[in-house]
Amino acid sequence: MNVGIKGIGVYIPEKIVTNEHFESYLDTSDEWISQMTGIKERRFARADQDVSDLAYIACENAIKNAKINKEDIDMVIVATATGDHKFPSVATMLQDKLGLRNVPAMDQLAACTGFIYNLITAEQFIKTGLCKNILVVGAEKLTKIANLNDRNTAILFGDGAAAVIVSEVAEGYGFLSHEWGSDGSGGKYLFDNKETGLLEMNGREVFKFAVRIMGDVSLKSVEKAGLKSEEIDMFIPHQANIRIMESARERLGIPPEKMSVTVDRYGNTSAASIPLSLFHELEQGKIKNGSKLVFVGFGGGLTYGAMTLIWGDKERK
Structure with missing residues (x-):
């Protein structure tokens, strides 16, 4: 059996924060940030948006892109280090928000490697025949935990979400x-x-x-x-x-x-x-x-x- 990605969707917050923003109150510069990190700008979610809100939009887009029905989803796995709460998990919140069947849903914490960990995990469930379509999500609101007054970390992080559908695919893929x-x-x-x-x-x-x-x-x-x-x-x-x-x-x-x-x-x-x-x-x-x-x-x-x-x-x- 071959397992791969059937569809993808994202949500990118509208607010753009450039390096010049940090120049206004931190001892840093656009030139230094650009040279040291490659970053020119990042996106910040609204105060009234949490991780599950960002992830929900990405998931709706992924399901549409994969051309499957929500009833076809067997599991939800979310990679995040900045969930809305310690519990319930973002995954269970998405199961409810998306109106999915009462499928298993869980968050996995591997920080920035989380999406890859989730893909590997989802592949095993598909190959064993326990699931056919798994919603895999990577979503973060890092502005919740970044110290925006620390010039070494404030400049690095942004918010966003993406989701994919992992399913069986044709031979050769x-x-x-x-x-x-x-x-x-x-x-x-x-x-x-x-x-x-x-x-x-x-x-x-x-x-x-x-x-x-x-x-x-x-x-x-x-x-x-x-x-x-x-x-x-x-x-x-x-x-x-x-x-x-x-x-x-x-x-x-x-x-x-x-x-x-x-x-x-x-x-x-x-x-x-x-x-x-x-x-x-x-x-x-x-x-x-x-x-x-x-x-x-x-x-x-x-x-x-x-x-x-x-x-x-x-x-x-």
């Missing part, structure tokens, strides 16, 4: 391989402070980890798929920092034009990052039916993961 894992010893470098509720990060240590792991797991995933780097049509890394992304691209041996870059317009949207980039490249016509893709991410935990796949399905144009 779908997920080919994955590589994933964690290093809990690095959890102290990226976490939410219990006292303040805000995100704290040792940027130097996270950078070192990311530069090493992103390229390594990408290469392993491609090799497991029986492919060579030159056969990859699009490399879609977690959009955290352009320097980390470039390092992973070079390690994989992918030319610059084959790497998706949306960090400049959305910033770091954690679990929503990879599917937002996937949607962007589809909209730009850079991904077509049969395109060979590599997803790779890293995040708090510390977690990491990569997936190699062939986009589309026999009937998809």
